[in-house]
Amino acid sequence: MTTEILGVIATYGLTLLLAWPLARYIVKVFKGEKTWSDFMAPMERLFFKISGINPKEEMTWKEHLKALLTINLVWFVYAFFMLMFQDKLPLNPDGNPGQSADLAFNTAISFLVNCNLQHYSGETGMTYLTQLFVLAFLQFVSAATGIAALIVVFKAFKEKTTTKLGNFWDIFLKTNTRILLPFCVIIALILAFNGTPASFDGKDTVVTMQGDTVNVSRGPAAGFVAIKHLGTNGGGWFGVNSSHPLENPNYVTWMTEMVAQVVIPIAMVFALGMFINRRKFAYVIFGVMTIGMICLLIPTMMAEINGNPAIAHMGIQQATGAMEGKEVRFGPAATGYWSTVTTIISTGSVCGFHDSTMPMTGMMELLGMMLNCFYGGCGVGILNYYIFIIIAVFISGLMVGRTPELMGHKLEAREVKIAAIITLLSPFLILAGTALSSWVLAHHPEANWAVKPSAWLNNPGYHGFSEMLYEYTSANANNGSGFEGLGDGNVFWNVSTGFVLILGRYLPIIGPLAIAGIMASKKYIPESAGTLRTDSITFGAMTFAVIVVLTALSYFPALALGPIAEYFSLY
Amino acid sequence: MKKYLLPSVKLTVLLLVLLAGIYPLFIAGIAKMAPGKGGGVTVTHNGKVVGYENIGQKFTDDKYFWSRPSAVDYNAAGSGGSNKAPGNPDYLKTVAERTDTFLAHNPDVKKADIPAELVTASASGLDPHLSPAAAYVQIARVAKARGMAPEKLKQLVDANTQAPMLGMFGPSTVNVLKLNVALDELK
Numbered sequence: 001m002t003t004e005i006l007g008v009i010a011t012y013g014l015t016l017l018l019a020w021p022l023a024r025y026i027v028k029v030f031k032g033e034k035t036w037s038d039f040m041a042p043m044e045r046l047f048f049k050i051s052g053i054n055p056k057e058e059m060t061w062k063e064h065l066k067a068l069l070t071i072n073l074v075w076f077v078y079a080f081f082m083l084m085f086q087d088k089l090p091l092n093p094d095g096n097p098g099q100s101a102d103l104a105f106n107t108a109i110s111f112l113v114n115c116n117l118q119h120y121s122g123e124t125g126m127t128y129l130t131q132l133f134v135l136a137f138l139q140f141v142s143a144a145t146g147i148a149a150l151i152v153v154f155k156a157f158k159e160k161t162t163t164k165l166g167n168f169w170d171i172f173l174k175t176n177t178r179i180l181l182p183f184c185v186i187i188a189l190i191l192a193f194n195g196t197p198a199s200f201d202g203k204d205t206v207v208t209m210q211g212d213t214v215n216v217s218r219g220p221a222a223g224f225v226a227i228k229h230l231g232t233n234g235g236g237w238f239g240v241n242s243s244h245p246l247e248n249p250n251y252v253t254w255m256t257e258m259v260a261q262v263v264i265p266i267a268m269v270f271a272l273g274m275f276i277n278r279r280k281f282a283y284v285i286f287g288v289m290t291i292g293m294i295c296l297l298i299p300t301m302m303a304e305i306n307g308n309p310a311i312a313h314m315g316i317q318q319a320t321g322a323m324e325g326k327e328v329r330f331g332p333a334a335t336g337y338w339s340t341v342t343t344i345i346s347t348g349s350v351c352g353f354h355d356s357t358m359p360m361t362g363m364m365e366l367l368g369m370m371l372n373c374f375y376g377g378c379g380v381g382i383l384n385y386y387i388f389i390i391i392a393v394f395i396s397g398l399m400v401g402r403t404p405e406l407m408g409h410k411l412e413a414r415e416v417k418i419a420a421i422i423t424l425l426s427p428f429l430i431l432a433g434t435a436l437s438s439w440v441l442a443h444h445p446e447a448n449w450a451v452k453p454s455a456w457l458n459n460p461g462y463h464g465f466s467e468m469l470y471e472y473t474s475a476n477a478n479n480g481s482g483f484e485g486l487g488d489g490n491v492f493w494n495v496s497t498g499f500v501l502i503l504g505r506y507l508p509i510i511g512p513l514a515i516a517g518i519m520a521s522k523k524y525i526p527e528s529a530g531t532l533r534t535d536s537i538t539f540g541a542m543t544f545a546v547i548v549v550l551t552a553l554s555y556f557p558a559l560a561l562g563p564i565a566e567y568f569s570l571y
Numbered sequence: 572m573k574k575y576l577l578p579s580v581k582l583t584v585l586l587l588v589l590l591a592g593i594y595p596l597f598i599a600g601i602a603k604m605a606p607g608k609g610g611g612v613t614v615t616h617n618g619k620v621v622g623y624e625n626i627g628q629k630f631t632d633d634k635y636f637w638s639r640p641s642a643v644d645y646n647a648a649g650s651g652g653s654n655k656a657p658g659n660p661d662y663l664k665t666v667a668e669r670t671d672t673f674l675a676h677n678p679d680v681k682k683a684d685i686p687a688e689l690v691t692a693s694a695s696g697l698d699p700h701l702s703p704a705a706a707y708v709q710i711a712r713v714a715k716a717r718g719m720a721p722e723k724l725k726q727l728v729d730a731n732t733q734a735p736m737l738g739m740f741g742p743s744t745v746n747v748l749k750l751n752v753a754l755d756e757l758k
Binding site: 141214216220224330331460485 | 574575576577578579580581582583585586587589590591592594595597598599601602603605606607608609610611612613616619620621622623624625626627628629630631632635639645646647648649650651652653654655656657658659660662663666667670682683684685686687688690691692693694695696697698699700701702704705735736739740741742743744748751752755
């Protein structure tokens with residue numbers, strides 16, 4: 001067990017070591033300074049020329065949003081039709097069928113919004129064409145969308161008074177060509193040389209040692225798995241995601257994928273400090289986020305390492321911890337660490353099944369997604385955290401009797417209203433969704449859908465409730481992991497989570513962007529002795545308290561019905 | 572919106588070529604130099620391919636080291652875990668049945684000595700590994716079925732144990748397929 005814990009510590013340390021230089025590089029790219037990746041510049045100019053875009057044209061926050069939403073709409077229409085008609089298109093060596101309208105709706109949105117909730121299994125529900133030209137493509141561009149939105153906020157922070165916040169197309173394209181693509185190539189090659197398939201060959205048939213005939217699914221997975229993590233997407237090539245021994249063959253690939261998924265979210269926090277020249281402000285944010293992660297991580301790892309009390313009760317030893325739904329090559333410590341990271345940063349890939357984790361772990365996974373701001377997804381993590389900062393500044397301002405200010409701009413009623421609406425949105429979507437599905441389950445158990453409501457739940461009792469709660473939490477957080485026992489392959493889940501996905505993605509992007517845009521256009525007030533300092537440890541503690549109180553108030557009743565009740569019935 | 576529509580469509584097409592076309596082809600091209608040429612690494616026995624190194628397979632004969640239970644019966648066309656909750660009564664019954672089966676085939680083993688991984692299903696349903704302890708506990712049965720000395724089998728397990736990465740990070744593992752191939756080749 002010692003080597004397993006050491007492995008987790010080393011992986012986190014390696015992430016920090018890589019995040020620092022990455023942050024410096026990101027800042028250089030978006031400040032337009034010279035970097036090693038300038039060899040991409042001619043290609044970018046060509047792209048802009050063909051597309052009729054002037055990358056030097058500065059945009060207001062509203063123009064940014066219009067461009068962002070338009071291109072997202074184009075991707076949705078494209079993805080939806082590709083998925084429905086994938087069986088009639090080339091690159092389908094295994095002869096997989098097209099998707100139904102509701103499944104295509106859910107899948108297209110899910111990948112569009114960087115969530116990757118998968119109501120299909122990769123081996124049978126997709127073709128190589130749609131895996132690459134729809135899913136992998138959306139994994140790149142949805143991550144770039146989140147980062148582009150965040151860079152606009154960075155620019156708004158930096159300037160004293162401005163309405164011009166850079167060019168959306170320029171930021172978006174550079175995120176793809178300078179950040180995501182080059183690092184994906186490195187990650188994909190590490191994976192390929194450790195055993196992840198990268199060729200376009202279809203299924204292989206082998207006769208095993210005991211004489212069984214077995215088909216082995218393969219395909220160009222290495223590049224897909226790289227962007228799935230670097231872009232905090234999380235949708236797997238194979239049905240079981242990164243627990244599949246081809247998608248994640250050994251400890252080297254485990255570490256690679258683990259570092260890849262959290263390195264950009266952490267680097268973006270450092271980049272914030274460097275970009276706006278307020279490093280202490282960023283360190284305080286980083287500190288709060290890290291403490292938050294540790295609070296979730298320690299109970300998780302302890303619960304998994306100690307094993308399942310019901311199995312211990314049967315008289316079976318669990319020297320390797322709770323092993324149901326886990327792989328021997330990772331073990332409980334690494335799988336626990338992964339489950340925490342993947343839920344706080346909205347990746348949602350798994351290397352062991354969350355449905356089979358201990359009740360304490362299940363609660364930490366749910367909380368990670370409900371908070372959704374400790375590091376957080378590519379770009380959007382800091383946007384979520386920014387909303388909490390606004391609330392914290394507002395409350396602190398009231399407490400000390402000063403006009404709330406942030407970055408030299410007054411915080412007024414309009415901004416606080418937007419922040420309050422965004423804060424209330426998540427609990428509303430999660431709790432209303434769970435209530436709706438519980439009601440359908442109780443009152444229409446025999447509804448004539450592909451999976452009948454009476455057959456939804458894979459586990460009885462409190463855990464069954466958690467399965468539904470988890471699905472909506474994951475959809476709202478754009479996470480994509482699941483308590484996968486839930487029979488979610490029907491029209492009810494496809495459509496209801498589809499709408500939660502859209503609202504849970506775009507409103508938390510529009511809100512912070514609007515607040516930052518409005519604030520940046522206000523008159524700049526130089527800092528004085530009367531200014532509330534937002535880069536102090538006190539303010540960090542205040543933000544942390546706001547996050548904890550809001551989350552506890554919103555979700556405690558639901559958590560009490562699910563994992564907390566399960567905990568007390570099991571221990 | 573209209574102003575942004577045409578640039579959006581054009582940029583999307585260009586990015587599709589770059590990110591969905593050129594990128595995976597480039598990776599596939601370089602992966603030709605990787606072990607297994609980017610199609611997965613196979614294991615050969617008596618000149619025949621008997622499986623993929625990283626894909627676990629079903630072993631139920633007493634003369635082989637068994638793999639872990641699988642929710643998809645080691646059918647690698649798909650993949651899957653059980654998704655059973657730790658307190659699910661049906662699940663605990665399944666675990667108890669697996670324990671009884673294991674004890675029936677391994678009369679020398681006490682219940683308290685069965686590592687949990689031998690009675691619980693893996694995440695992928697294709698887990699190719701066991702921990703060294705889960706291999707050791709099967710030595711007596713395999714030795715009896717093959718009429719071999721247990722010491723020799725222990726050496727074989729040790730020779731097939733993969734130590735933690737750099738000796739420090741992660742668990743020790745035994746690849747069951749490779750171990751069983753080595754077992755058949757042992758004379």
